[in-house]
Amino acid sequence: MIRIHFIVNPIAGHGRSSLTETLLELYFVRGVHQLTVKHSEYKWHASQLTRESISEKANIIVACGGDGTINEVASCLIGSTIPLGIIPIGSGNGLASNLRIPKQLRKALEIIKNQWTVKIDVGKINDRHFFSNMGIGFDASVIKHYESSQKRTLSGYVRACLISLRDMGQNQKLSVSINDLNHFVDPFIILISNSNEMGYNLSLTPKASLQDGLLDVLIVSKIGRMKMLWLGVLIILRKVYWLKEAKSFQTKQLQLSRNDKNYFESQIDGELQEIDKGNLNISIQEKSLSVLVAE
Known part of the structure; x- marks a missing residue:
């Protein structure tokens, strides 16, 4: 019997998720697959549910939501023999897009049934993990305004970008060292990527790979408003490297430090x-996480 546990974020994708055991059983074989569906109710609850599923001897654990839900579930599976399945029902779905996991439920479930796995790299920040990317500066400001918005759509993301541009100048005072060779102070954007997708098919690091053993780092130094608008165009075109203030690196590790105690x-x-x-x-x-993907 293959025990498959689904960890569902019920508010992902504007709360349209209707994944139930009754629905999922239509796609699996009775007597071969044993399905369990759990719904998260608050932040980090998905991690707690995942740990419970591990203790319940689940053979596969499936994150049903966006990149945030995947992070909570996958963080518990690092170094485990239990593979991660993904049903992308979030807003951006950057990691699923990079792994070519389709949004169509039937096709995503076929991947889970076939059990074809690959090993992917995982980013680590002190004692936390990331799977797609992490960012500080303008990138974090955009997410801050996006989360406070009622529109979890591309238009809501664009609006969050515009508000963040309005608030420019309030960025954190940072010092960045990469391999003790390159040093930057107070950059506009710091993005560290493991994946080449940010969601909505946008990318600041289009050459990043989940399996190359390297982090792709983009640092954009302080720029004026007109350059920011030009940067927005270059992001859409995936040509950020055209901006002379943009510096890209690949590294296995880097350090960030603040000039204050916040x-x-x-x-x-x-x-x-x-x-x-x-x-x-x-x-x-x-290669510390096993993920189910299409063959």
């Missing part, structure tokens, strides 16, 4: 989070 306001896999004061040590854990 928390880092950042986005981690599309979710706003306040993370540790002082220094952030960011690194890559190579």
Whole structure:
């Protein structure tokens, strides 16, 4: 018997998720698959439900939601033999898009039934993890305004960008070191990517790979408003490197430090989070998560 546990974020995708055991049983084989559906009720609840599923000897654990839900579930599976399945029902679905997991329920469930797995890299920030990307500066400000918006759509994301542009100048005072060779102070954007997708098919690091053992880092130094608008165009075109203030690196580790004793306001896999004061040590854990994908 293959025990498959589904961890569902009921408010993902504007709350349109209607995944139930009755519905899912239509796609699986009775007597071969044993299905369990659990719904998260608050932030980090998905992690608690995942840990319970691990103790209940689940063979496969499926994150049903967006990148934030995937982060909560997958963080519990790092180094485990239990593979992660994904049903992308969030707003951006950046990691699922990178892994070519379709939004159509039937096709996503076929991937889970076939059980074809790959190993992917995982980003680590002190004792936390990310799977797509993490960002500080303008990127985090956008997510902050996006989360407070009632529109979890591309138009809502664009509006969050415009509000963040209005608030420019309030960015955190940061110092960045990469391999002790490159040093930057107070950049406009710091984005560290494991995946080449941010959601909505947007990307600041189009060459990033989930399996190359490297983090792709984009740092954009301070720029004026006109350059910011030009940057927006280049993001859509996936040509950020045309901006001379944009510097790209690949590395296995880097350090961020603040010039004060406040928390880092950042986005981690599309979710706003306040993370540790002082220094952030960011690194890559190579091929440490098993994920179900199409053959």
